[in-house]
Amino acid sequence: MQSMQQSIPQTRIFDTISKARLIFEKHGNRLLTDHDISRLLKKYRDAIGRTAELMRQMGVHRQCSRCASEGPGGCCFPGIEEGYDHILLLINLLMGCSPPDVQEVAGSCTFVGPHGCKLLARYYYCVHFLCPGLHDVLEPLSVKILLRTVGEELQAGWETERAIHAWLKRQERPDGGDCPAW
Ligand code: SF4
Ligand code: SF4
Known part of the structure; x- marks a missing residue:
């Protein structure tokens, strides 16, 4: 495992995390x-x-956690976290999952911790991607079932993001206009 608490230059994602915390x-x-x-x-x-339970049953969770926390080489590479916006990070906070304020594992996505990904609500790439190594060990039917379950998660996430976005917009600008605060 890489050394912890590295002094790594702050990236845009920390501004996004701060914005989510403010909201x-x-x-x-x-x-x-x-x-x-x-x-x-x-x-x-x-x-x-449901996705997490299925991943646990199929051994995907164990394999991904090890791969992510052992350092560069997997799909949790540095910079991938920039795909997160403040609304999805806000959803993590609303679920009681606090995004990190410092990079913990050098050379990886900011959200990697010693036991893998620290987020609960994750975007499309993070839950949908199955690398060739996983395809090698999973039966095609298992992949199909897993991706269907992932699709349900992504749909639920999209509905939640959309509703929160609309809610916030109503708070700041009841007339529906753009809100400069977020
Ligand atoms: S999908 Fe593959 S590359 Fe990505 S974390 Fe899991 S095992 Fe590693
Ligand atoms: S958010 Fe989580 S799953 Fe996605 S790349 Fe980062 S550590 Fe990996």
């Missing part, structure tokens, strides 16, 4: 008590749980 501090409680948002968050959290 969470300002609106988190009301988002969590909004009926529709809390329902969608639960639906998304449950879908994430």
Whole structure:
């Protein structure tokens, strides 16, 4: 495993994390008590749980956690985290999962920790990609079942992101205009 707490130059992702934290501090409680948002968050959290359970059963979770935390070479390479926007990171915060404020594993995605990925809500690439090594060990039917479950997770995530985006827009600009705060 790579050494921990490296002094690595801060990247754009830390600005995105800060933005998500600011919105969470300002609106988190009301988002969590909004009926529709809390329902969608639960639906998304449950879908994430189903994917994770399937990955555990198939051995994917173990293999990916080891691969990611042992350093460069896997699909959790540096820079890939820049694909995350503040809304998805806000969703992580709303689910009780706090994105890191420092890079922990050198030469990898900012979100890699000693036991693999630290995020709960992850974007398309992170949950949908299965490398050739995984395809070699998984039966085609298992891949099909897994990707169908992943698709349900992504759909639930998209619905949640869309609803939170609209909610935030209503708070800042009831007329529906662009909000400079986020
Ligand atoms: S999908 Fe493959 S390359 Fe990516 S973390 Fe899992 S085992 Fe490693
Ligand atoms: S967010 Fe997680 S799964 Fe995606 S590349 Fe980073 S560590 Fe890997």
